[in-house]
Amino acid sequence: MARLAAALAAAMLLAGVALAAEQQKVLVLLDSPSLESSHSAFLAGLRSRGYALEVRPIDDKSLQLKSWDEWLYDKLVILGSSKALGGAIDAAQVVQFVDEGRDVLLAVDSDVSEELRSLAQDLGVDIDSRGNAVIDHFGYDSHVGAQDHAAVLADNFVKSAAVLPKALSTPVLFRGIGLSVAAESETAFLALAGSPTAYCGKPGAAMTDAKLAGPELGLVALVQMRNNARVAVAGSLHMFSDAAFQAEATARNDRVLGRASNEAFCTAISKWAFQEQGVLRASQLSHRVLAGAHPGAVKPERYRVNDDVEFSVVIQECADGGCKPYTAEDVQVELVMLDPYIRTSLKHDGQGRFATQVKVPDVYGVFKWVLEYRRLGYSFIELTETVPIRPFKHNEYERFIVQAYPYYASCASMMAGFLAVGAFFLYTKA
Amino acid sequence: MAQHLDTLKEIASSFSAAYVKTPTKLKILDAFSVCALATAVLQFVYAKLVGTFPFNAFLAGFFCCVGTFVLTLSLRMKVAEHGGKPTAAKEFGGYALAMLTLFIAAVNYIG
Numbered sequence: 267m268a269r270l271a272a273a274l275a276a277a278m279l280l281a282g283v284a285l286a287a288e289q290q291k292v293l294v295l296l297d298s299p300s301l302e303s304s305h306s307a308f309l310a311g312l313r314s315r316g317y318a319l320e321v322r323p324i325d326d327k328s329l330q331l332k333s334w335d336e337w338l339y340d341k342l343v344i345l346g347s348s349k350a351l352g353g354a355i356d357a358a359q360v361v362q363f364v365d366e367g368r369d370v371l372l373a374v375d376s377d378v379s380e381e382l383r384s385l386a387q388d389l390g391v392d393i394d395s396r397g398n399a400v401i402d403h404f405g406y407d408s409h410v411g412a413q414d415h416a417a418v419l420a421d422n423f424v425k426s427a428a429v430l431p432k433a434l435s436t437p438v439l440f441r442g443i444g445l446s447v448a449a450e451s452e453t454a455f456l457a458l459a460g461s462p463t464a465y466c467g468k469p470g471a472a473m474t475d476a477k478l479a480g481p482e483l484g485l486v487a488l489v490q491m492r493n494n495a496r497v498a499v500a501g502s503l504h505m506f507s508d509a510a511f512q513a514e515a516t517a518r519n520d521r522v523l524g525r526a527s528n529e530a531f532c533t534a535i536s537k538w539a540f541q542e543q544g545v546l547r548a549s550q551l552s553h554r555v556l557a558g559a560h561p562g563a564v565k566p567e568r569y570r571v572n573d574d575v576e577f578s579v580v581i582q583e584c585a586d587g588g589c590k591p592y593t594a595e596d597v598q599v600e601l602v603m604l605d606p607y608i609r610t611s612l613k614h615d616g617q618g619r620f621a622t623q624v625k626v627p628d629v630y631g632v633f634k635w636v637l638e639y640r641r642l643g644y645s646f647i648e649l650t651e652t653v654p655i656r657p658f659k660h661n662e663y664e665r666f667i668v669q670a671y672p673y674y675a676s677c678a679s680m681m682a683g684f685l686a687v688g689a690f691f692l693y694t695k696a
Numbered sequence: 697m698a699q700h701l702d703t704l705k706e707i708a709s710s711f712s713a714a715y716v717k718t719p720t721k722l723k724i725l726d727a728f729s730v731c732a733l734a735t736a737v738l739q740f741v742y743a744k745l746v747g748t749f750p751f752n753a754f755l756a757g758f759f760c761c762v763g764t765f766v767l768t769l770s771l772r773m774k775v776a777e778h779g780g781k782p783t784a785a786k787e788f789g790g791y792a793l794a795m796l797t798l799f800i801a802a803v804n805y806i807g
Contacts (some may be wrong), residue, residue: 663807665807667749667750667753667807669746669747669749669750670749670750670753670754670757670806670807672738672739672742672757673739673750673753673754673756673757673758673806674753674757674806676735676736676738676739676757676758676760676761677756677757677760677799677802677803677806679731679735680732680735680760680761680764680799680802681799683728683731683732683764684764684795684799687724687725687728687768688788688792690721690724691721691724691725691785691788692785692788694720694721
């Protein structure tokens with residue numbers, strides 16, 4: 267019960283964050299002051315979405331992320347490069363910031379400092395060696411990348427409507443360093459990956475085996491933490507710049523593809539990272555007995571074995587400050603006592619209410635409903651509700667069953683026979 | 697074949713001739729135990745036919761009969777030792793106690 271309350275509180279907190287009328291405070295750390303003007307469109311975009319930005323140099327001596335155990339900011343944006351974090355902020359504190367459910371957007375370039383690299387690593391994203399850059403000798407942009415082929419056009423977007431609600435028709439112009447996430451990672455995924463011919467290496471140097479290449483080469487990685495905090499790590503500062511937002515994507519041989527999708531893409535990933543997109547909110551978890559010991563009982567203290575019960579929960583998808591009913595056929599719930607005794611899909615009614623009807627097992631013990639829903643790009647839902655299952659009470663068994671009448675009769679006849687024989691035995695003289 | 701039949705007839709007639717001399721008390725106990733055994737067999741056949749659904753009721757009924765059979769036979773053995781004398785009545789106390797215990801257990805279990 268307490269865990270459920272905590273989970274619901276967390277879900278509501280997340281939704282509340284999106285809906286809160288008061289402005290959320292965002293700390294923006296810049297590697298150099300010139301970034302404020304060169305990335306003005308991106309920062310203005312954040313302001314227009316209702317965030318109160320506080321723009322500071324990354325190595326400012328007076329930087330503070332928390333004061334007396336209270337976080338001073340709701341989100342953190344780091345447009346970093348060669349400089350380390352300054353003031354009272356260090357990588358461990360940023361990790362703690364994320365551990366406590368707050369969101370971080372980290373963008374670096376090829377000149378990335380060791381501290382920012384290890385920060386990304388702590389958050390689940392590996393940044394390639396300092397000085398390397400993403401190179402594509404086939405998919406480079408012929409305006410800005412003709413020289414070293416290190417400004418590439420990337421269109422290997424993640425296929426998730428939660429991250430990119432609208433498909434992007436043109437590629438993203440990317441100049442920066444490559445990333446990777448562990449293949450077995452449950453939390454991190456690539457929002458933008460390299461084309462089949464892209465690799466990460468030293469520009470201008472010949473290379474025979476690239477550690478990172480093709481679709482495994484990440485350009486932008488997103489992390490959905492288990493506590494539903496979110497992190498975005500981009501290997502490029504340039505992709506967020508005004509110049510990139512305005513750039514025309516021009517493929518090899520000066521083939522013009524149209525305006526690069528940088529603005530739409532960067533807005534989408536910052537929205538995702540700041541819980542404005544792909545947030546699932548579960549509420550009104552309920553279960554009731556349909557047929558059994560107490561038909562109609564809502565959230566009973568316990569079930570009896572073989573009760574017919576209904577489990578239901580309301581799931582909403584929140585995006586851009588509003589919530590609408592979530593629709594999916596793959597939401598499952600389990601009834602678990604160490605092992606899942608029941609695992610079944612929930613059916614939704616189009617209004618966001620997911621429900622299923624099951625017969626609880628013929629086993630008694632402390633069971634719990636477990637709903638764990640983890641889908642790419644969506645926040646995780648983890649709900650548990652403990653409901654013990656009890657056996658029949660001694661007076662709840664069926665009695666006077668017609669089929670058993672011969673057995674009753676045999677027992678009665680033995681008693682009658684005993685009385686008759688006893689009377690005869692004691693009172694006859696013979 | 698006819699020879700065998702004759703032998704069986706001879707056994708039956710000599711048995712019945714001898715059994716007539718048995719005291720009435722023993723005859724009554726014999727009849728009761730045969731009844732109990734027959735009821736047990738009938739219940740077994742019935743359970744085979746209709747299935748074991750109220751299994752507790754079947755077990756209670758069946759073992760009530762079997763228990764009655766066994767206890768009655770043991771009473772008969774004790775009584776036979778007394779050779780039909782009135783002193784045999786004192787054996788009945790133990791028998792009654794055992795039967796009551798059996799019935800209580802059976803009724804509890806029959807559901």
